[in-house]
Amino acid sequence: MISESVVDLSRLQFAMTALYHFLFVPLTLGMTFLLAIMESVYVMTGKQVYKDMTRFWGKLFGINFALGVTTGLTMEFQFGTNWAYYSHYVGDIFGAPLAIEGMMAFFLESTFIGLFFFGWDRLSRVQHLTVTWLVAIGSNLSALWILIANGWMQNPVGAEFNFTTMRMELTSFSDLLFNPVAQVKFVHTVASGYVTGAIFVLAISSWYLLKGRDIGFARRSFAIASAFGMASILSVIVLGDESGYEIGDVQKTKLAAIEAEWETEPAPAAFTLFGLPNQAEQRTDYAVKIPYVMGIIATRSVDKQVTGIKDLVSEHQARIRNGMVAYDLLGKLRAGDKSQQTLTAFNDVKKDLGYGLLLKKYTDKVVDANEQQIHQAALDSIPHVASIFWTFRLMVLSGVLMLLLFACAFWASARKNESSKRWLLKWALFSLPLPWIATQTGWWVAEHGRQPWSIGEVLPVHLSASTLSSGDVLGSILALVGFYTVLLIIEMYLMIKFARLGPSSLHTGRYHFERRDADVSAAPQPTLA
Amino acid sequence: MFDYETLKLIWWVLVGVLLIGFALTDGFDLGAAMLMPFVGRNDTERRVVINTIAPHWDGNQVWLITAGGALFAAWPLVYSAAFSGLYWALLLVLFALFVRPVGFDYRSKLANTRWRQSWDWGLFVGGLVPSLVFGVAFGNLLLGVPFQFDDTLRSSYLGNFWQLLSPFGLLAGVVSLSMLGLHGGSWLMMRTEGAIARRSRRATQGLSLVFLLAFIGAGAWLLFGGIQGLAITSTFDPSAALNPLAKTVAATNPGWMANYHAHPLTVIAPLLGIFGGLLALLGASAGQGRTAFLGSSLAIVGALCTAGFALFPFVMPSSLDPASSLTVWDAVSSHKTLIIMLIAASIFVPLILCYTLWCYAKMWGKVTTAHIEHNPHGLY
Numbered sequence: 001m002i003s004e005s006v007v008d009l010s011r012l013q014f015a016m017t018a019l020y021h022f023l024f025v026p027l028t029l030g031m032t033f034l035l036a037i038m039e040s041v042y043v044m045t046g047k048q049v050y051k052d053m054t055r056f057w058g059k060l061f062g063i064n065f066a067l068g069v070t071t072g073l074t075m076e077f078q079f080g081t082n083w084a085y086y087s088h089y090v091g092d093i094f095g096a097p098l099a100i101e102g103m104m105a106f107f108l109e110s111t112f113i114g115l116f117f118f119g120w121d122r123l124s125r126v127q128h129l130t131v132t133w134l135v136a137i138g139s140n141l142s143a144l145w146i147l148i149a150n151g152w153m154q155n156p157v158g159a160e161f162n163f164t165t166m167r168m169e170l171t172s173f174s175d176l177l178f179n180p181v182a183q184v185k186f187v188h189t190v191a192s193g194y195v196t197g198a199i200f201v202l203a204i205s206s207w208y209l210l211k212g213r214d215i216g217f218a219r220r221s222f223a224i225a226s227a228f229g230m231a232s233i234l235s236v237i238v239l240g241d242e243s244g245y246e247i248g249d250v251q252k253t254k255l256a257a258i259e260a261e262w263e264t265e266p267a268p269a270a271f272t273l274f275g276l277p278n279q280a281e282q283r284t285d286y287a288v289k290i291p292y293v294m295g296i297i298a299t300r301s302v303d304k305q306v307t308g309i310k311d312l313v314s315e316h317q318a319r320i321r322n323g324m325v326a327y328d329l330l331g332k333l334r335a336g337d338k339s340q341q342t343l344t345a346f347n348d349v350k351k352d353l354g355y356g357l358l359l360k361k362y363t364d365k366v367v368d369a370n371e372q373q374i375h376q377a378a379l380d381s382i383p384h385v386a387s388i389f390w391t392f393r394l395m396v397l398s399g400v401l402m403l404l405l406f407a408c409a410f411w412a413s414a415r416k417n418e419s420s421k422r423w424l425l426k427w428a429l430f431s432l433p434l435p436w437i438a439t440q441t442g443w444w445v446a447e448h449g450r451q452p453w454s455i456g457e458v459l460p461v462h463l464s465a466s467t468l469s470s471g472d473v474l475g476s477i478l479a480l481v482g483f484y485t486v487l488l489i490i491e492m493y494l495m496i497k498f499a500r501l502g503p504s505s506l507h508t509g510r511y512h513f514e515r516r517d518a519d520v521s522a523a524p525q526p527t528l529a
Numbered sequence: 530m531f532d533y534e535t536l537k538l539i540w541w542v543l544v545g546v547l548l549i550g551f552a553l554t555d556g557f558d559l560g561a562a563m564l565m566p567f568v569g570r571n572d573t574e575r576r577v578v579i580n581t582i583a584p585h586w587d588g589n590q591v592w593l594i595t596a597g598g599a600l601f602a603a604w605p606l607v608y609s610a611a612f613s614g615l616y617w618a619l620l621l622v623l624f625a626l627f628v629r630p631v632g633f634d635y636r637s638k639l640a641n642t643r644w645r646q647s648w649d650w651g652l653f654v655g656g657l658v659p660s661l662v663f664g665v666a667f668g669n670l671l672l673g674v675p676f677q678f679d680d681t682l683r684s685s686y687l688g689n690f691w692q693l694l695s696p697f698g699l700l701a702g703v704v705s706l707s708m709l710g711l712h713g714g715s716w717l718m719m720r721t722e723g724a725i726a727r728r729s730r731r732a733t734q735g736l737s738l739v740f741l742l743a744f745i746g747a748g749a750w751l752l753f754g755g756i757q758g759l760a761i762t763s764t765f766d767p768s769a770a771l772n773p774l775a776k777t778v779a780a781t782n783p784g785w786m787a788n789y790h791a792h793p794l795t796v797i798a799p800l801l802g803i804f805g806g807l808l809a810l811l812g813a814s815a816g817q818g819r820t821a822f823l824g825s826s827l828a829i830v831g832a833l834c835t836a837g838f839a840l841f842p843f844v845m846p847s848s849l850d851p852a853s854s855l856t857v858w859d860a861v862s863s864h865k866t867l868i869i870m871l872i873a874a875s876i877f878v879p880l881i882l883c884y885t886l887w888c889y890a891k892m893w894g895k896v897t898t899a900h901i902e903h904n905p906h907g908l909y
Contacts, residue, residue, distance in 0.1 A: 091605025
């Protein structure tokens, strides 16, 4: 048995590095598309200012991208370093999308990113534009494969346990590919990335407008960001991945936790707007409820029920008992009893083997678990409700605030009067943290809500960790915290420095800080056509 | 389409191809980064070195990432046992690799001398450490890694980081360090001119000598040094799904030479390694960058194949419990996964090669100090 502290520390390290990685990823997803749009306008209109926009926002994008690459390396390493048993148990399925991501998407993005930055003088306009689009497509395809892998953790379709090799094996690649959970997750995640890029450009452009400098440059950036952001935030909200919560037991449990729904209510269930979930007593104190809303959002119907936590616990308890039988039969099969009878009996219950493995936390033999351990394991099958309840609401709140902002910004930009609305510009500037709050809390809901599973209903987290000592993992956490802190300080310093400098950092002589000593008439400030 | 046995062999070749792809492409990035503080004596010269690899290092690094992904997908047991067992070695590589993306992009963002010099040494470490550790890891594969599986196939590693740094492990580290350093040197001979090219030429000469000595030395150590290789002693069906613990393994393969005795044609690999080293030495001495680069490329292919051929069918031998050793027959994914990955690889690898070559062609030419000085902001 692996010690609890190694499992907890490994979880801490993974959560920390994954959330940190996702500070940079959404901005990359959004900015690559925004850059491609800006450059497309440049190629179509031939106006220099759009090339300057592509290059300047590209500079800020580059500062972000470097850390995205750096922290992505950690993600690839640590499945093997810290989750070795996981890697063995599901590598047959989980590894494939990661390898295909490398070949299909990451090569594309990374090979052409060099030409995006350094190819301006070596490529024709159309060639460079193609390169920029390929970078955007590459980064988005990359997200697709990663979310196929992640979607499979939430809803492991198209795979079966093989007792000879002691692991899950792929039975249907198309099921893996078209996993409905993965599909909604992909759309929701990349659209949230587009929103992040849009807010980033919108907020910084608003700051230039507030300062009254590089007006033409800033207004054009503001216009593109507000239109792109409006479309993206609508996609995020309308195609929110709540629609995926009907599929698979893990998603159902997550949904019950998000809503802190302890009892199964008659359909359509009410939405708890506010409340204090109390997991020990299995109730929500001071709940403020809106009737019908949750049932409609979650099931897209008025007659389907949303299963409550108490019922889920008793369902899981039955499956744990079944899982004990499966584990017993697995032992017989592995000891050499391969009779048809044992095989058939095992195949009947092997879908619950994962539930049996939940008991490994309490007894190594599984089959000798007592009533109290079975009950405890069933309670463990529900994630921590309060944190999921609150992070979900924080995410939704950020989303709604961004929707309002983009609606106003888009309207003002369409009427060409955004520069005079200082309240709007300030609002946009101070909204800069919102997409990061939304994406970080969103991943918290998705991944913390998956507990206690690393692969839903198949492999518990506490079995997935590597055989390491607590000292090893603690050491790597400290080293990572050290590196990541220093890198974040450097990144923020450069990002703020170049954002403040604005397009003057391109040294074209056309922008604010260079115009005092430049010949103003030779380099006119671009104005809106 | 293919039977399981053939697929297992194909994936042994493909993992090899990805590793060689990494060493051939990112190898010169690593090599150029470790030579940079020495062949570039001032800021402009160092920027010349960095800008020869600036448009390419990120794409090149994906060979490593894809090799890791392919290892995960095709040989999950190797990925899990190697990465968790060699925990600190892998983290050391990871931390060194951290410095590269940020180093390349952030160095030129500020003009401050101390800032730039700090990144120079950071990039130096980022080139040196992975080159060294990958070699040490290969050396330790030949020595056997102290790991074992329990009956649920959970791996545990019973050694520590310092044990990896045995004399033979370090010698293998020198082989890979000099090989990639030499590759970086010959790259810089091709892509720079004047003083930088001259210094790179001297570095390439020196490093190719070190490589030849270390490579031949490691071979001699295997032949005469009493390192005991492994051999599978049980019979098994290579086209079945196998559990690694089901086989028996004995240490009856002195110096891992059995394959070279059984298939004398495989001696081509070590000969290619030596020939490549000599060609690089000749190319460098004659001031021919392209010849030297061809030589260092052949040396890389030869050296990696030498290790792969010697170990076959083993990919991760265990010194602790020989039966736990992982081989191409029993460390692999299912038939279905291997087929799907093969289809993906046969579509995308040729595509990758095409557009990568296009990118190199577009950015080809000597990077000069004059060009660097005219572009203080547009280049790294």
